[in-house]
Amino acid sequence: MKRSWNCLAELPLMCRAIWSETPQGSARFRLDSAPAVSTPRFELDRLHFVPVLVVDDNATNRRILKELLESWGMQPLVAESDSAALLQLSLAREQARIVPLVLLDVQMPTRCRPSF
Numbered sequence: 001m002k003r004s005w006n007c008l009a010e011l012p013l014m015c016r017a018i019w020s021e022t023p024q025g026s027a028r029f030r031l032d033s034a035p036a037v038s039t040p041r042f043e044l045d046r047l048h049f050v051p052v053l054v055v056d057d058n059a060t061n062r063r064i065l066k067e068l069l070e071s072w073g074m075q076p077l078v079a080e081s082d083s084a085a086l087l088q089l090s091l092a093r094e095q096a097r098i099v100p101l102v103l104l105d106v107q108m109p110t111r112c113r114p115s116f
Contacts, residue, residue, distance in 0.1 A: 048073035
């Protein structure tokens with residue numbers, strides 16, 4: 001018995017797997033299709049001008065996150081240590097700025113470890 005799909009276009013919309021059975025054996029492949037109901041996309045415009053504090057001891061990670069967040073229109077503040085992060089938050093508070101989001105490297109050597 002031989003069953004196979006020759007073209008992905010023949011697959012039903014909600015198909016979750018394709019298979020092929022031959023005398024030599026069978027093979028199965030998982031295919032994740034788009035959900036039937038579209039999920040709403042998050043609008044990046046909602047992130048414009050939102051301050052975010054990035055705390056990471058790795059300079060490359062800080063640079064990549066800073067560039068990504070800036071490309072989304074956010075206002076990243078970067079810190080390489082817990083003391084630098086506390087200083088950034090203190091300066092923001094003096095300027096009456098709220099920092100609603102903190103991206104924190106939890107594997108970073110630090111004095112004040114948050115408990116999750």
